[in-house]
Amino acid sequence: MTLKREHIINRIMERTGLDKNLSRRAFETTLEIMKENLRNGNNLVISGFGKFQIRQKKSRRGRNPQTGEEMKISGRKVLTFKVSKVLKRKINGELI
Numbered sequence: 001m002t003l004k005r006e007h008i009i010n011r012i013m014e015r016t017g018l019d020k021n022l023s024r025r026a027f028e029t030t031l032e033i034m035k036e037n038l039r040n041g042n043n044l045v046i047s048g049f050g051k052f053q054i055r056q057k058k059s060r061r062g063r064n065p066q067t068g069e070e071m072k073i074s075g076r077k078v079l080t081f082k083v084s085k086v087l088k089r090k091i092n093g094e095l096i
Contacts (some may be wrong), residue, residue, distance in 0.1 A: 038079065050083040 005027070013023040034052075037044050044052040058077040083091075 046084075048084055048086045050081055050087060053080050054078070055080055063084070 003013055009020065009024050009027050012018065012027055013020055015025065018026065034044055038052060038054060041054055043054070055078050058078055061075050062071055062073040063069065064071055
């Protein structure tokens with residue numbers, strides 16, 4: 001099952017006792033803070049969950065797979081995620 005935005009908001013509402021509007025606002029604000037931090041080029045570390053990191057990829061030569069023509073692939077920023085050891089252990093059912 002895919003965990004969707006509305007499901008998370010409902011879980012926040014159930015666990016905190018906040019009404020739906022406040023739960024939605026808390027969730028949306030949290031996401032905006034996270035996105036703003038990443039947009040500014042900063043890493044985002046959530047203890048017990050993992051680390052989101054912006055990496056700069058260099059431009060490189062590539063090939064168009066349809067035509068075989070050589071082309072330049074421009075440099076760009078990519079977002080990577082590294083899961084924390086704690087979460088990795090929980091996913092694998094190891095005792096902590």
